[in-house]
Amino acid sequence: MAPQSAIDFAKGDSTQGTVVDVNDHQTYQPITGFGASLNASSVWELENKLSQAQRDHVMQQLFDPASGIGINMLRQPIGASDQNAPDQIVPYGYCSYDDNNGTPDDANLSHFSIDADISSHTIALIQQARKLNPQMKILAVPWCIPQWMLTGTGYARTLNPTYYDLYAKYLIKYIQAYQSQNPPIPIWGIIPQNEPAHSYANFGDNLSADQESTFIEQSLGPALANAGLSTKILIYDHNWDIPEYPMQVLASPASKYVEGTSWHKYGGTYDAQNIVHDKYPNKGTFFTEDSPASFSDTHWEWYIPEGANRIISVLRSWSQTYMQWTIASNTEHGPGSCTTCGADVYVNDQTGEVTYTSAYYLLGQFSKYIKPDARRIESTDMGSGKIRSVGFKNPDGSIVLLVYNDNGSQQTFGINWDGKNLTYTLPAKAITTITWPAHP
Secondary structure (H helix, E strand, C coil): CCCCCCCCCEECCCCCCCEEEEEEEEEEEECCEEEEECCHHHHHHHHHHCCHHHHHHHHHHHHCCCCCCCCCEEEEEECCCCCCCCCCCCCCCCCCCCCHHHCCCCCCCCCCCCHHHHHCCHHHHHHHHHHHCCCCEEEEEECCCCHHHEECCHHHCEECHHHHHHHHHHHHHHHHHHHCCCCCCCCCEECCCCCCCCHHHCCCCECCHHHHHHHHHHHHHHHHHHCCCCCEEEEEEEECCCCHHHHHHHCCHHHHHEEEEEEECCCCCCHHHHHHHHHCCCCEEEEEECCCCCHHHCCHHHHHHHHHHHHHHHHHCCEEEEEEEEEEEECCCCCCCCCCCCEEEEECCCCCCEEECHHHHHHHHHHCCCCCCCEEEEECCCCCCCEEEEEEECCCCCEEEEEEECCCCCEEEEEEECCEEEEEEECCCCEEEEEECCCC
16 A cells, blocks of 8 residues: 555546546445454454554554554454354353353343453453544444354254343343443444354354344334434345345335345355345445455455455445454464454464555555545446446545556556546556545
Protein backbone atom coordinates (compact mmCIF):
# COMPACT_ATOMS: atom_id res chain seq x y z
CA MET A 1 0.00 0.00 0.00
CA ALA A 2 2.59 2.51 -1.13
CA PRO A 3 1.43 6.04 -2.01
CA GLN A 4 1.85 6.87 -5.69
CA SER A 5 2.48 10.20 -7.38
CA ALA A 6 -0.50 12.51 -7.72
CA ILE A 7 -2.25 12.74 -11.09
CA ASP A 8 -4.15 15.69 -12.50
CA PHE A 9 -7.44 15.42 -14.35
CA ALA A 10 -7.51 16.85 -17.89
CA LYS A 11 -10.58 18.37 -19.52
CA GLY A 12 -12.78 16.25 -21.76
CA ASP A 13 -13.22 12.51 -22.22
CA SER A 14 -10.40 10.01 -22.35
CA THR A 15 -9.06 8.86 -25.71
CA GLN A 16 -7.87 5.52 -24.31
CA GLY A 17 -9.28 2.32 -25.73
CA THR A 18 -10.22 1.11 -22.24
CA VAL A 19 -12.19 3.60 -20.15
CA VAL A 20 -13.76 3.47 -16.71
CA ASP A 21 -16.68 5.89 -16.51
CA VAL A 22 -17.44 7.13 -13.00
CA ASN A 23 -20.82 8.66 -12.19
CA ASP A 24 -21.18 9.72 -8.56
CA HIS A 25 -24.74 10.96 -9.17
CA GLN A 26 -25.87 7.33 -9.45
CA THR A 27 -25.62 5.82 -5.98
CA TYR A 28 -26.35 2.40 -4.56
CA GLN A 29 -26.00 0.79 -1.12
CA PRO A 30 -24.43 2.50 1.91
CA ILE A 31 -21.22 1.05 3.32
CA THR A 32 -21.23 -0.07 6.96
CA GLY A 33 -17.60 -1.17 7.13
CA PHE A 34 -14.75 -3.62 6.69
CA GLY A 35 -13.25 -5.95 9.23
CA ALA A 36 -12.42 -9.36 10.68
CA SER A 37 -12.57 -11.12 14.06
CA LEU A 38 -10.63 -10.94 17.28
CA ASN A 39 -11.67 -14.52 18.00
CA ALA A 40 -10.23 -16.39 20.99
CA SER A 41 -7.37 -17.84 18.94
CA SER A 42 -6.36 -14.39 17.68
CA VAL A 43 -6.56 -12.90 21.16
CA TRP A 44 -4.47 -15.71 22.69
CA GLU A 45 -1.79 -15.34 20.04
CA LEU A 46 -1.55 -11.56 20.39
CA GLU A 47 -1.57 -11.71 24.18
CA ASN A 48 0.84 -14.61 24.70
CA LYS A 49 3.32 -14.40 21.84
CA LEU A 50 3.92 -10.67 21.45
CA SER A 51 5.35 -8.05 23.79
CA GLN A 52 3.15 -5.11 24.73
CA ALA A 53 5.02 -2.92 22.25
CA GLN A 54 4.66 -5.46 19.44
CA ARG A 55 0.98 -5.96 20.19
CA ASP A 56 0.29 -2.23 20.26
CA HIS A 57 2.01 -1.88 16.89
CA VAL A 58 -0.05 -4.70 15.37
CA MET A 59 -3.27 -3.21 16.73
CA GLN A 60 -2.34 0.19 15.32
CA GLN A 61 -1.60 -1.34 11.92
CA LEU A 62 -4.98 -3.05 11.95
CA PHE A 63 -7.32 -0.42 13.35
CA ASP A 64 -5.82 3.07 13.11
CA PRO A 65 -7.37 4.85 10.08
CA ALA A 66 -4.32 7.12 9.68
CA SER A 67 -1.27 4.91 10.29
CA GLY A 68 -2.99 1.52 9.71
CA ILE A 69 -5.70 0.10 7.48
CA GLY A 70 -8.59 1.41 9.57
CA ILE A 71 -10.61 -1.76 10.20
CA ASN A 72 -13.93 -0.55 11.60
CA MET A 73 -15.92 -3.76 12.13
CA LEU A 74 -15.41 -6.82 14.31
CA ARG A 75 -17.47 -9.99 14.00
CA GLN A 76 -17.14 -11.45 17.47
CA PRO A 77 -18.05 -14.99 18.57
CA ILE A 78 -20.53 -15.25 21.41
CA GLY A 79 -18.75 -17.91 23.46
CA ALA A 80 -16.39 -20.37 21.81
CA SER A 81 -15.80 -20.91 18.08
CA ASP A 82 -13.69 -23.19 15.88
CA GLN A 83 -10.91 -20.64 16.42
CA ASN A 84 -10.74 -21.35 20.11
CA ALA A 85 -7.83 -20.72 22.48
CA PRO A 86 -5.69 -23.59 23.84
CA ASP A 87 -7.34 -23.39 27.26
CA GLN A 88 -10.84 -23.70 25.78
CA ILE A 89 -12.29 -27.20 25.54
CA VAL A 90 -15.01 -27.30 22.91
CA PRO A 91 -17.72 -28.07 22.23
CA TYR A 92 -18.52 -28.97 25.83
CA GLY A 93 -16.24 -27.26 28.45
CA TYR A 94 -16.20 -23.53 27.77
CA CYS A 95 -18.64 -23.40 24.92
CA SER A 96 -21.19 -20.76 25.86
CA TYR A 97 -21.59 -18.28 28.71
CA ASP A 98 -24.10 -20.42 30.59
CA ASP A 99 -23.33 -24.11 30.25
CA ASN A 100 -24.49 -24.54 33.86
CA ASN A 101 -22.34 -27.66 34.23
CA GLY A 102 -24.78 -29.51 32.02
CA THR A 103 -27.75 -28.88 34.32
CA PRO A 104 -30.88 -27.86 32.42
CA ASP A 105 -33.48 -25.25 33.21
CA ASP A 106 -31.38 -22.36 34.47
CA ALA A 107 -34.45 -20.22 33.99
CA ASN A 108 -32.81 -17.07 35.31
CA LEU A 109 -29.50 -17.69 33.53
CA SER A 110 -27.89 -17.34 36.93
CA HIS A 111 -24.66 -18.91 35.67
CA PHE A 112 -24.28 -16.43 32.81
CA SER A 113 -20.94 -14.62 32.82
CA ILE A 114 -18.57 -13.04 30.30
CA ASP A 115 -15.67 -13.43 32.75
CA ALA A 116 -13.91 -15.64 30.18
CA ASP A 117 -13.86 -12.72 27.73
CA ILE A 118 -12.49 -10.44 30.42
CA SER A 119 -9.80 -12.80 31.72
CA SER A 120 -8.64 -13.67 28.19
CA HIS A 121 -8.26 -9.92 27.44
CA THR A 122 -10.75 -10.14 24.57
CA ILE A 123 -12.61 -7.20 26.08
CA ALA A 124 -9.36 -5.24 26.53
CA LEU A 125 -8.35 -5.74 22.89
CA ILE A 126 -11.81 -4.74 21.66
CA GLN A 127 -11.57 -1.60 23.80
CA GLN A 128 -8.14 -0.86 22.33
CA ALA A 129 -9.49 -1.36 18.81
CA ARG A 130 -12.40 0.98 19.53
CA LYS A 131 -10.04 3.60 20.90
CA LEU A 132 -7.88 3.38 17.76
CA ASN A 133 -10.98 3.58 15.57
CA PRO A 134 -13.96 5.23 17.31
CA GLN A 135 -16.21 4.27 14.36
CA MET A 136 -15.89 0.60 15.30
CA LYS A 137 -19.02 -1.56 15.07
CA ILE A 138 -19.37 -4.97 16.72
CA LEU A 139 -21.36 -7.76 15.06
CA ALA A 140 -21.86 -10.72 17.44
CA VAL A 141 -22.68 -14.31 16.53
CA PRO A 142 -22.77 -17.62 18.49
CA TRP A 143 -21.19 -20.83 17.24
CA CYS A 144 -22.30 -22.64 20.35
CA ILE A 145 -25.74 -22.42 21.97
CA PRO A 146 -25.84 -23.47 25.66
CA GLN A 147 -25.85 -27.25 25.47
CA TRP A 148 -28.78 -27.69 27.81
CA MET A 149 -31.00 -25.64 25.49
CA LEU A 150 -30.55 -28.17 22.66
CA THR A 151 -32.55 -31.19 21.61
CA GLY A 152 -31.33 -34.17 19.59
CA THR A 153 -27.98 -35.91 19.59
CA GLY A 154 -24.57 -35.60 17.93
CA TYR A 155 -24.54 -33.41 14.86
CA ALA A 156 -28.33 -33.43 14.64
CA ARG A 157 -28.76 -31.18 17.65
CA THR A 158 -30.88 -28.07 17.39
CA LEU A 159 -32.39 -25.41 19.64
CA ASN A 160 -35.31 -26.79 21.63
CA PRO A 161 -38.41 -24.63 20.99
CA THR A 162 -39.06 -24.76 24.74
CA TYR A 163 -36.02 -22.52 25.17
CA TYR A 164 -36.61 -19.95 22.41
CA ASP A 165 -37.44 -17.20 24.91
CA LEU A 166 -34.59 -18.18 27.20
CA TYR A 167 -32.08 -18.23 24.34
CA ALA A 168 -33.27 -14.75 23.36
CA LYS A 169 -32.71 -13.71 26.98
CA TYR A 170 -29.22 -15.23 26.79
CA LEU A 171 -28.35 -13.09 23.74
CA ILE A 172 -29.82 -10.00 25.43
CA LYS A 173 -27.65 -10.64 28.51
CA TYR A 174 -24.58 -10.80 26.26
CA ILE A 175 -25.44 -7.44 24.68
CA GLN A 176 -26.09 -5.89 28.08
CA ALA A 177 -22.90 -7.35 29.58
CA TYR A 178 -20.78 -5.78 26.83
CA GLN A 179 -22.71 -2.55 27.16
CA SER A 180 -21.91 -2.50 30.89
CA GLN A 181 -18.15 -2.44 30.34
CA ASN A 182 -16.17 0.72 31.02
CA PRO A 183 -16.28 2.31 28.53
CA PRO A 184 -19.38 0.60 27.11
CA ILE A 185 -19.06 -1.69 24.10
CA PRO A 186 -22.26 -1.33 22.07
CA ILE A 187 -23.27 -4.33 19.97
CA TRP A 188 -24.29 -3.01 16.54
CA GLY A 189 -25.74 -6.28 15.27
CA ILE A 190 -26.45 -9.85 16.29
CA ILE A 191 -26.97 -13.11 14.38
CA PRO A 192 -28.89 -16.08 15.90
CA GLN A 193 -26.41 -18.76 14.72
CA ASN A 194 -23.19 -19.05 12.72
CA GLU A 195 -23.56 -21.26 9.61
CA PRO A 196 -26.85 -22.78 10.78
CA ALA A 197 -27.04 -25.50 8.09
CA HIS A 198 -23.52 -26.94 8.52
CA SER A 199 -23.21 -28.83 11.77
CA TYR A 200 -19.42 -29.22 11.55
CA ALA A 201 -19.06 -25.43 11.71
CA ASN A 202 -21.20 -24.87 14.78
CA PHE A 203 -20.63 -27.89 17.04
CA GLY A 204 -23.85 -29.46 15.79
CA ASP A 205 -26.08 -26.55 16.77
CA ASN A 206 -28.24 -26.45 13.63
CA LEU A 207 -31.09 -24.04 13.02
CA SER A 208 -33.46 -24.37 10.06
CA ALA A 209 -34.94 -21.38 8.25
CA ASP A 210 -38.31 -22.16 9.82
CA GLN A 211 -36.74 -22.27 13.29
CA GLU A 212 -34.81 -19.05 12.77
CA SER A 213 -37.96 -17.33 11.52
CA THR A 214 -40.00 -18.44 14.53
CA PHE A 215 -37.23 -17.63 16.99
CA ILE A 216 -36.81 -14.08 15.64
CA GLU A 217 -40.54 -13.40 15.31
CA GLN A 218 -41.66 -14.75 18.65
CA SER A 219 -38.59 -14.33 20.86
CA LEU A 220 -35.51 -12.37 19.77
CA GLY A 221 -37.23 -9.48 18.00
CA PRO A 222 -39.67 -8.73 20.83
CA ALA A 223 -36.94 -9.27 23.45
CA LEU A 224 -34.66 -6.64 21.86
CA ALA A 225 -37.58 -4.20 21.65
CA ASN A 226 -38.65 -4.82 25.24
CA ALA A 227 -35.08 -4.28 26.44
CA GLY A 228 -34.90 -0.96 24.58
CA LEU A 229 -31.94 -2.14 22.51
CA SER A 230 -31.24 -0.87 18.99
CA THR A 231 -29.06 -3.87 18.08
CA LYS A 232 -29.84 -5.02 14.54
CA ILE A 233 -30.70 -8.61 13.64
CA LEU A 234 -28.95 -10.23 10.67
CA ILE A 235 -30.04 -13.63 9.43
CA TYR A 236 -28.52 -16.74 7.84
CA ASP A 237 -24.74 -16.05 8.14
CA HIS A 238 -23.93 -18.84 5.73
CA ASN A 239 -22.76 -19.64 2.20
CA TRP A 240 -24.03 -18.38 -1.13
CA ASP A 241 -25.35 -21.84 -2.05
CA ILE A 242 -28.63 -21.73 -0.06
CA PRO A 243 -30.36 -18.42 -0.95
CA GLU A 244 -33.66 -20.15 -0.24
CA TYR A 245 -32.88 -19.99 3.49
CA PRO A 246 -32.80 -16.18 3.86
CA MET A 247 -35.69 -15.79 1.41
CA GLN A 248 -37.81 -18.06 3.58
CA VAL A 249 -37.00 -15.97 6.67
CA LEU A 250 -37.63 -12.70 4.85
CA ALA A 251 -40.98 -14.00 3.57
CA SER A 252 -42.08 -14.74 7.14
CA PRO A 253 -43.46 -12.38 9.81
CA ALA A 254 -39.93 -12.30 11.30
CA SER A 255 -38.92 -10.00 8.46
CA LYS A 256 -40.13 -6.91 10.31
CA TYR A 257 -37.32 -7.40 12.83
CA VAL A 258 -34.58 -8.23 10.28
CA GLU A 259 -31.99 -5.73 9.03
CA GLY A 260 -30.67 -8.01 6.30
CA THR A 261 -28.88 -11.18 5.24
CA SER A 262 -25.29 -12.09 6.08
CA TRP A 263 -23.25 -14.23 3.67
CA HIS A 264 -20.13 -16.44 3.60
CA LYS A 265 -18.10 -17.46 0.54
CA TYR A 266 -17.43 -21.18 1.02
CA GLY A 267 -20.16 -22.46 -1.31
CA GLY A 268 -22.06 -21.11 -4.31
CA THR A 269 -21.37 -17.76 -5.99
CA TYR A 270 -21.91 -14.11 -5.12
CA ASP A 271 -24.91 -13.97 -7.49
CA ALA A 272 -26.97 -15.28 -4.58
CA GLN A 273 -26.66 -11.82 -3.00
CA ASN A 274 -28.32 -10.29 -6.07
CA ILE A 275 -31.08 -12.91 -6.07
CA VAL A 276 -32.08 -12.13 -2.49
CA HIS A 277 -31.60 -8.36 -2.89
CA ASP A 278 -33.77 -8.26 -6.02
CA LYS A 279 -36.53 -10.13 -4.19
CA TYR A 280 -36.21 -8.04 -0.99
CA PRO A 281 -34.57 -4.73 -1.99
CA ASN A 282 -35.46 -3.06 1.30
CA LYS A 283 -33.34 -5.51 3.29
CA GLY A 284 -29.58 -5.11 3.61
CA THR A 285 -26.84 -7.37 2.30
CA PHE A 286 -23.81 -8.07 4.51
CA PHE A 287 -20.78 -10.20 3.65
CA THR A 288 -19.49 -11.48 6.98
CA GLU A 289 -16.85 -14.20 6.51
CA ASP A 290 -13.94 -14.83 4.17
CA SER A 291 -11.06 -16.83 5.62
CA PRO A 292 -7.82 -15.18 4.39
CA ALA A 293 -4.97 -16.97 2.67
CA SER A 294 -2.96 -19.62 4.51
CA PHE A 295 0.54 -18.76 5.68
CA SER A 296 2.12 -20.49 2.67
CA ASP A 297 0.07 -18.27 0.33
CA THR A 298 1.33 -14.92 1.55
CA HIS A 299 2.72 -13.99 -1.87
CA TRP A 300 0.63 -11.31 -3.55
CA GLU A 301 0.30 -13.06 -6.92
CA TRP A 302 -1.08 -16.22 -5.31
CA TYR A 303 -3.93 -14.58 -3.40
CA ILE A 304 -4.87 -11.34 -5.09
CA PRO A 305 -6.60 -12.57 -8.29
CA GLU A 306 -9.18 -14.55 -6.32
CA GLY A 307 -9.40 -12.06 -3.45
CA ALA A 308 -9.69 -8.86 -5.50
CA ASN A 309 -12.29 -10.34 -7.84
CA ARG A 310 -14.31 -11.58 -4.87
CA ILE A 311 -14.32 -8.29 -2.93
CA ILE A 312 -15.22 -6.25 -6.01
CA SER A 313 -18.00 -8.68 -6.95
CA VAL A 314 -19.36 -8.79 -3.39
CA LEU A 315 -19.47 -4.99 -3.14
CA ARG A 316 -21.00 -4.64 -6.60
CA SER A 317 -23.66 -7.13 -5.44
CA TRP A 318 -25.13 -4.84 -2.77
CA SER A 319 -23.03 -5.78 0.24
CA GLN A 320 -22.60 -3.10 2.89
CA THR A 321 -19.67 -4.94 4.48
CA TYR A 322 -16.69 -7.12 3.73
CA MET A 323 -15.42 -9.09 6.69
CA GLN A 324 -12.64 -11.62 6.95
CA TRP A 325 -12.41 -14.25 9.68
CA THR A 326 -9.26 -14.66 11.79
CA ILE A 327 -7.24 -11.50 12.40
CA ALA A 328 -4.12 -13.18 13.79
CA SER A 329 -2.69 -16.68 14.19
CA ASN A 330 0.62 -18.48 14.37
CA THR A 331 2.27 -19.81 11.23
CA GLU A 332 0.58 -23.21 11.74
CA HIS A 333 -2.85 -21.48 11.74
CA GLY A 334 -3.19 -22.07 15.48
CA PRO A 335 -3.70 -22.07 18.28
CA GLY A 336 -7.33 -22.52 17.22
CA SER A 337 -8.65 -25.84 15.98
CA CYS A 338 -9.38 -24.66 12.43
CA THR A 339 -6.17 -25.72 10.70
CA THR A 340 -7.28 -24.27 7.34
CA CYS A 341 -8.29 -20.84 8.64
CA GLY A 342 -5.84 -18.23 7.37
CA ALA A 343 -5.23 -14.85 8.97
CA ASP A 344 -4.36 -11.24 8.17
CA VAL A 345 -1.37 -11.31 10.53
CA TYR A 346 0.89 -14.25 11.31
CA VAL A 347 3.09 -14.51 14.39
CA ASN A 348 6.10 -16.80 14.56
CA ASP A 349 5.76 -18.40 17.99
CA GLN A 350 9.50 -18.99 18.29
CA THR A 351 10.86 -15.63 17.12
CA GLY A 352 7.94 -13.22 17.57
CA GLU A 353 8.31 -12.13 13.95
CA VAL A 354 5.10 -10.63 12.56
CA THR A 355 4.07 -11.12 8.92
CA TYR A 356 1.35 -9.02 7.32
CA THR A 357 -0.24 -11.04 4.54
CA SER A 358 -1.52 -10.16 1.10
CA ALA A 359 -5.04 -10.47 2.58
CA TYR A 360 -4.20 -7.67 5.04
CA TYR A 361 -2.97 -5.35 2.30
CA LEU A 362 -5.87 -6.18 0.00
CA LEU A 363 -8.41 -5.45 2.74
CA GLY A 364 -6.56 -2.21 3.47
CA GLN A 365 -7.04 -0.97 -0.09
CA PHE A 366 -10.74 -0.80 0.79
CA SER A 367 -10.92 -0.27 4.55
CA LYS A 368 -8.46 2.61 4.73
CA TYR A 369 -10.17 4.80 2.15
CA ILE A 370 -13.86 3.87 2.04
CA LYS A 371 -15.41 5.48 5.11
CA PRO A 372 -18.48 4.33 7.04
CA ASP A 373 -21.70 5.63 5.43
CA ALA A 374 -20.02 6.01 2.04
CA ARG A 375 -22.23 5.09 -0.91
CA ARG A 376 -21.29 2.86 -3.78
CA ILE A 377 -21.49 4.77 -7.06
CA GLU A 378 -21.69 3.81 -10.70
CA SER A 379 -18.44 2.80 -12.40
CA THR A 380 -17.55 0.66 -15.40
CA ASP A 381 -16.66 -2.94 -14.61
CA MET A 382 -15.38 -4.99 -17.55
CA GLY A 383 -15.47 -8.31 -15.78
CA SER A 384 -13.17 -11.25 -15.32
CA GLY A 385 -9.86 -11.08 -17.20
CA LYS A 386 -10.15 -7.35 -17.82
CA ILE A 387 -10.15 -4.03 -15.97
CA ARG A 388 -12.45 -4.25 -12.96
CA SER A 389 -13.62 -1.37 -10.77
CA VAL A 390 -15.87 -0.40 -7.91
CA GLY A 391 -16.41 3.21 -6.79
CA PHE A 392 -17.67 5.03 -3.72
CA LYS A 393 -18.57 8.51 -2.52
CA ASN A 394 -17.53 9.20 1.07
CA PRO A 395 -19.68 11.28 3.44
CA ASP A 396 -17.41 14.29 2.76
CA GLY A 397 -18.09 13.95 -0.98
CA SER A 398 -14.66 12.60 -1.88
CA ILE A 399 -14.49 9.81 -4.44
CA VAL A 400 -12.74 6.46 -3.96
CA LEU A 401 -12.21 4.26 -7.02
CA LEU A 402 -10.72 0.76 -6.71
CA VAL A 403 -9.32 -0.53 -10.00
CA TYR A 404 -7.99 -4.07 -10.45
CA ASN A 405 -6.21 -5.32 -13.57
CA ASP A 406 -7.35 -8.93 -13.93
CA ASN A 407 -5.44 -9.26 -17.19
CA GLY A 408 -2.19 -11.16 -17.51
CA SER A 409 -0.37 -8.13 -18.92
CA GLN A 410 0.07 -4.47 -18.05
CA GLN A 411 -2.96 -2.33 -18.94
CA THR A 412 -3.32 1.40 -19.59
CA PHE A 413 -6.81 2.81 -19.17
CA GLY A 414 -8.66 6.09 -18.86
CA ILE A 415 -11.04 7.34 -16.17
CA ASN A 416 -13.84 9.73 -17.10
CA TRP A 417 -15.53 11.77 -14.38
CA ASP A 418 -17.50 15.02 -14.45
CA GLY A 419 -16.31 16.07 -17.90
CA LYS A 420 -12.66 15.34 -17.06
CA ASN A 421 -10.31 12.42 -17.51
CA LEU A 422 -7.05 10.91 -16.40
CA THR A 423 -4.88 8.05 -17.62
CA TYR A 424 -3.32 5.32 -15.50
CA THR A 425 -1.29 2.15 -16.07
CA LEU A 426 -1.56 -0.95 -13.88
CA PRO A 427 0.74 -3.99 -13.92
CA ALA A 428 -0.83 -7.41 -14.42
CA LYS A 429 -2.90 -8.60 -11.44
CA ALA A 430 -2.37 -5.32 -9.54
CA ILE A 431 -4.94 -3.25 -7.67
CA THR A 432 -4.88 0.47 -6.96
CA THR A 433 -7.00 2.88 -4.96
CA ILE A 434 -7.50 6.30 -6.54
CA THR A 435 -9.08 9.09 -4.50
CA TRP A 436 -10.01 12.67 -5.32
CA PRO A 437 -11.95 15.51 -3.69
CA ALA A 438 -15.63 16.27 -4.03
CA HIS A 439 -17.12 18.44 -6.73
CA PRO A 440 -15.96 22.06 -6.25
